[in-house]
Amino acid sequence: QQPVQSPQAVILREGEDAVINCSSSKALYSVHWYRQKHGEAPIFLMILLKGGEQKGHDKISASFNEKKQQSSLYLTASQLSYSGTYFCGTGNSGNTPLVFGKGTRLSVIA
Amino acid sequence: DVKVTQSSRYLVKRTGEKVFLECVQDMDHENMFWYRQDPGLGLRLIYFSYDVKMKEKGDIPEGYSVSREKKERFSLILESASTNQTSMYLCASSLCRKGGQGCFDTEAFFGQGTRLTVV
Numbered sequence: 001q002q003p004v005q006s007p008q009a010v011i012l013r014e015g016e017d018a019v020i021n022c023s024s025s026k027a028l029y030s031v032h033w034y035r036q037k038h039g040e041a042p043i044f045l046m047i048l049l050k051g052g053e054q055k056g057h058d059k060i061s062a063s064f065n066e067k068k069q070q071s072s073l074y075l076t077a078s079q080l081s082y083s084g085t086y087f088c089g090t091g092n093s094g095n096t097p098l099v100f101g102k103g104t105r106l107s108v109i110a
Numbered sequence: 111d112v113k114v115t116q117s118s119r120y121l122v123k124r125t126g127e128k129v130f131l132e133c134v135q136d137m138d139h140e141n142m143f144w145y146r147q148d149p150g151l152g153l154r155l156i157y158f159s160y161d162v163k164m165k166e167k168g169d170i171p172e173g174y175s176v177s178r179e180k181k182e183r184f185s186l187i188l189e190s191a192s193t194n195q196t197s198m199y200l201c202a203s204s205l206c207r208k209g210g211q212g213c214f215d216t217e218a219f220f221g222q223g224t225r226l227t228v229v
Contacts, residue, residue, distance in 0.1 A: 040222070
């Protein structure tokens with residue numbers, strides 16, 4: 001069952017912050033985040049494996065609330081290069097593949 | 111540099127044709143996947159494989175089959191192409207991280223995609 005991402009789309013000005021949410025109706029073991037630019041392959045951003053785990057990379061970070069079965073991706077002081085579609089992928093247990101959400105289209109304008 | 115290579119970027123086929131989409135990875139990954147990407151629907155899993163000669167159905171396997179005879183190669187087959195199979199097809203691979211409950215996916219590496227048009 002696909003995780004639900006929100007919002008579906010967001011437009012930001014450079015320097016603004018954004019939050020993308022990903023929630024699942026099933027218990028989660030892991031959450032993956034990917035970004036896909038137009039015409040390109042999705043690129044891995046980060047994996048969160050434990051409840052309450054937070055990870056960061058430059059000005060992009062994420063949290064994982066295992067109890068609420070959800071994860072959030074935080075983009076701080078957005079740059080033009082952050083534009084793209086962000087996907088979360090959720091893993092429920094071993095020997096089951098990731099299930100991806102429908103994506104959140106992020107557009108950063110000058 | 112890690113690489114997942116899909117045989118074609120663009121493909122145009124006629125309805126009823128048998129279509130082969132090839133994917134090769136050079137990272138010695140156990141896990142390989144085929145996704146279909148359509149606007150507004152995200153990445154939907156067609157088939158996956160956690161080992162050579164092993165294959166499992168994903169969420170939308172109807173009309174497709176796969177083959178994994180070698181670890182590095184995972185082929186998607188459209189037995190009789192139809193217009194509703196016009197889409198972007200993405201192949202991915204990942205390492206298997208073994209845990210108490212079996213194999214868990216690590217970072218996935220995606221190919222550039224094949225845009226298939228069935229006319």
